[in-house]
Amino acid sequence: MSIINTEKPVLVLDERRCKRNIKKMAEKAERAGCRFRPHFKTHQSIEIGKWFKEAGVRGITVSSTGMASYFASAGWNNITIAFPFFRQQLPALSELEKQANLRLFVNSAGDLEALNSELLNDFEVIVEINPDVGRSGIHYQKTDTIRELIQKCEKLAKTTFYGFYVHDGRTYQAKGKTEVENIIQPTISILNGLKSEFPQASITLGDTPSASLLDQFPGIDELTPGNFVFYDWMQVQIGSCSLDDVALFALLPVAQYFSDENRAILHGGATHLSKDFVLTNGNQNFGQLLNFTNSSIKAVQHSFITALSQEHGTLSALPENIDDKSAWICPIHSCLTANLHDHYITTDGKRIEKRILS
Amino acid sequence: MSIINTEKPVLVLDERRCKRNIKKMAEKAERAGCRFRPHFKTHQSIEIGKWFKEAGVRGITVSSTGMASYFASAGWNNITIAFPFFRQQLPALSELEKQANLRLFVNSAGDLEALNSELLNDFEVIVEINPDVGRSGIHYQKTDTIRELIQKCEKLAKTTFYGFYVHDGRTYQAKGKTEVENIIQPTISILNGLKSEFPQASITLGDTPSASLLDQFPGIDELTPGNFVFYDWMQVQIGSCSLDDVALFALLPVAQYFSDENRAILHGGATHLSKDFVLTNGNQNFGQLLNFTNSSIKAVQHSFITALSQEHGTLSALPENIDDKSAWICPIHSCLTANLHDHYITTDGKRIEKRILS
Numbered sequence: 001m002s003i004i005n006t007e008k009p010v011l012v013l014d015e016r017r018c019k020r021n022i023k024k025m026a027e028k029a030e031r032a033g034c035r036f037r038p039h040f041k042t043h044q045s046i047e048i049g050k051w052f053k054e055a056g057v058r059g060i061t062v063s064s065t066g067m068a069s070y071f072a073s074a075g076w077n078n079i080t081i082a083f084p085f086f087r088q089q090l091p092a093l094s095e096l097e098k099q100a101n102l103r104l105f106v107n108s109a110g111d112l113e114a115l116n117s118e119l120l121n122d123f124e125v126i127v128e129i130n131p132d133v134g135r136s137g138i139h140y141q142k143t144d145t146i147r148e149l150i151q152k153c154e155k156l157a158k159t160t161f162y163g164f165y166v167h168d169g170r171t172y173q174a175k176g177k178t179e180v181e182n183i184i185q186p187t188i189s190i191l192n193g194l195k196s197e198f199p200q201a202s203i204t205l206g207d208t209p210s211a212s213l214l215d216q217f218p219g220i221d222e223l224t225p226g227n228f229v230f231y232d233w234m235q236v237q238i239g240s241c242s243l244d245d246v247a248l249f250a251l252l253p254v255a256q257y258f259s260d261e262n263r264a265i266l267h268g269g270a271t272h273l274s275k276d277f278v279l280t281n282g283n284q285n286f287g288q289l290l291n292f293t294n295s296s297i298k299a300v301q302h303s304f305i306t307a308l309s310q311e312h313g314t315l316s317a318l319p320e321n322i323d324d325k326s327a328w329i330c331p332i333h334s335c336l337t338a339n340l341h342d343h344y345i346t347t348d349g350k351r352i353e354k355r356i357l358s
Numbered sequence: 359m360s361i362i363n364t365e366k367p368v369l370v371l372d373e374r375r376c377k378r379n380i381k382k383m384a385e386k387a388e389r390a391g392c393r394f395r396p397h398f399k400t401h402q403s404i405e406i407g408k409w410f411k412e413a414g415v416r417g418i419t420v421s422s423t424g425m426a427s428y429f430a431s432a433g434w435n436n437i438t439i440a441f442p443f444f445r446q447q448l449p450a451l452s453e454l455e456k457q458a459n460l461r462l463f464v465n466s467a468g469d470l471e472a473l474n475s476e477l478l479n480d481f482e483v484i485v486e487i488n489p490d491v492g493r494s495g496i497h498y499q500k501t502d503t504i505r506e507l508i509q510k511c512e513k514l515a516k517t518t519f520y521g522f523y524v525h526d527g528r529t530y531q532a533k534g535k536t537e538v539e540n541i542i543q544p545t546i547s548i549l550n551g552l553k554s555e556f557p558q559a560s561i562t563l564g565d566t567p568s569a570s571l572l573d574q575f576p577g578i579d580e581l582t583p584g585n586f587v588f589y590d591w592m593q594v595q596i597g598s599c600s601l602d603d604v605a606l607f608a609l610l611p612v613a614q615y616f617s618d619e620n621r622a623i624l625h626g627g628a629t630h631l632s633k634d635f636v637l638t639n640g641n642q643n644f645g646q647l648l649n650f651t652n653s654s655i656k657a658v659q660h661s662f663i664t665a666l667s668q669e670h671g672t673l674s675a676l677p678e679n680i681d682d683k684s685a686w687i688c689p690i691h692s693c694l695t696a697n698l699h700d701h702y703i704t705t706d707g708k709r710i711e712k713r714i715l716s
Contacts, residue, residue, distance in 0.1 A: 007444075007446040007450055008424065064366075083669060083670070086365075086611055086614070086625065091365070092365055134665075135623065135667070135672060137614075253446050255441065256442040270632065274632070275632060275634055307493070310694065311421045312441070312493055314493060336629065336633070339629045339668075340697075340698075340715070357629075
């Protein structure tokens with residue numbers, strides 16, 4: 001591959017795998033009777049967005065007004081902003097509504113009124129549900145607040161209540177299908193409980209482990225996973241995918257090799273990978289070494305990045321006598337790794353631009 | 359301040375404090391009889407570079423060829439690349455040497471030969487010393503390798519041996535001056551031991567805690583700290599500075615406030631702050647809440663960011679009845695936080711551009 005000799009850390013994208021991940025998830029959603037409105041925060045690329053369009057996707061999910069404008073500029077005109085609305089967003093939303101139909105997460109009647117009076121077009125409202133995980137949204141037991149929000153939507157001129165959304169981040173701590181199911185099934189029950197009380201609500205499920213591992217989604221109307229487009233080493237550990245599904249890799253120059261210590265210093269630090277890690281045998285793993293040949297990609301057991309500083313990565317427990325100029329690394333958390341780069345290079349050498357800076 | 363109503367997470371720079379940090383460190387180096395060749399990886403800004411020039415700085419330190427070109431384009435013509443040289447850098451260095459005198463970290467005689475034959479101009483060579491911390495460089499006990507490198511420099515036409523460099527990252531784990539001294543004094547002794555064997559060597563010390571906390575630098579010829587330009591909450595914890603020295607803050611919109619839980623969701627996640635943390639009473643602290651008034655900046659005790667996802671930050675243990683639209687956060691590790699942004703806004707509203715993407 002011509003990119004092997006790179007001086008800079010680069011992200012290499014396997015286009016075939018990426019398109020396969022998109023197709024698989026789109027088909028699964030269809031099979032399950034769910035709409036598919038993927039989150040674009042992981043790839044943040046107009047070009048990769050086109051691959052979703054080819055797979056039939058018409059509506060998307062993003063996490064900021066900036067990301068929404070970026071994709072709206074490429075013609076995406078049905079956009080969910082999966083982040084709590086706050087008033088400082090109003091000027092940006094006024095611009096955005098000229099290009100796209102908006103679906104917004106709103107948490108108070110006052111915010112609904114502010115949006116209703118500031119925006120010119122109709123918009124849809126999602127009530128994000130907190131299934132007791134302590135992030136954003138309305139706690140599922142606060143049915144009075146939820147009812148008040150829905151009634152307010154019915155009264156105001158421009159608001160249509162769309163439904164409930166859950167991103168249950170606890171599934172990212174799970175290992176294997178059973179653990180993911182044990183976490184997400186009670187959450188799905190909570191959502192179905194709310195649906196029996198508010199039957200007009202559509203129900204959206206956000207996380208990648210559930211979307212990847214469940215076969216059936218009873219009562220769920222829409223899936224919005226994002227990470228699955230690339231997957232990563234964390235998802236391999238969870239069991240959401242196998243390494244054969246991972247579509248994004250970091251190719252990092254070997255800057256110094258210590259043959260007597262089976263250790264190398266890579267040009268690839270926190271500013272290229274992010275500091276997310278998984279624990280491997282009790283040690284922090286900031287990036288998994290891969291053996292990358294033309295016919296297969298395999299993890300090199302016990303060899304991973306054990307320490308990261310700004311631009312240095314320490315790759316430990318190397319097999320003996322490797323003498324490569326670069327190391328193929330499976331990123332731990334592809335969303336954060338991708339965010340640190342302004343482009344991808346495909347395995348056949350094509351450059352794919354992306355947005356940077358959330 | 360006009361920036362209070364920002365919709366996007368922004369980095370706010372206190373220009374007065376930043377210039378004071380630069381002046382203080384430049385004066386300290388002079389007092390200690392050390393040359394001052396600051397690392398520019400933290401701020402990565404040509405404009406802030408000018409403040410160093412005003413303080414008399416003529417040579418700088420960077421960590422990649424990309425960062426070197428960026429600053430060379432602004433007229434910096436004495437540049438140390440404080441990262442192990444590797445052969446893929448040769449084309450970039452050939453370009454760079456047209457603009458700047460280079461000082462490079464070289465770890466093998468073969469690399470010296472490659473540089474000597476590929477580069478057109480003379481360049482200086484640093485042997486990075488590993489004081490048994492397991493990152494890059496040559497282990498201090500390998501005096502044969504060190505001697506071989508120095509002798510090779512003397513033989514080759516374009517190489518001048520400059521000296522030894524140490525960045526002892528263990529001081530970032532210390533708390534207080536005594537602990538920093540207990541870590542760095544043995545390292546300084548190691549360097550002085552090498553100097554007695556190789557008296558032609560200049561000795562460079564890289565870390566910010568030592569540069570900040572030591573008063574005397576026996577045997578040290580040059581200081582290259584970087585982080586001190588902004589400092590951060592980690593350095594406050596180490597004791598390298600007080601909060602009154604911190605010059606960089608994240609101003610993050612409050613997206614959702616839970617008055618009954620004394621908790622808020624900020625628009626500010628791992629893509630705005632980085633995932634570096636310190637432990638505060640045993641809990642991960644991803645960003646310290648500050649009380650920011652016109653007359654003072656104080657930490658709000660017990661209130662900090664306890665969880666981060668891609669764009670959400672969970673701010674916990676808030677004082678009662680706060681109703682601010684934005685939160686002032688002291689970044690944990692300003693180098694990584696700054697790397698995620700393409701500009702700073704000064705406290706008087708001026709925009710300062712910076713480089714992104716290492």
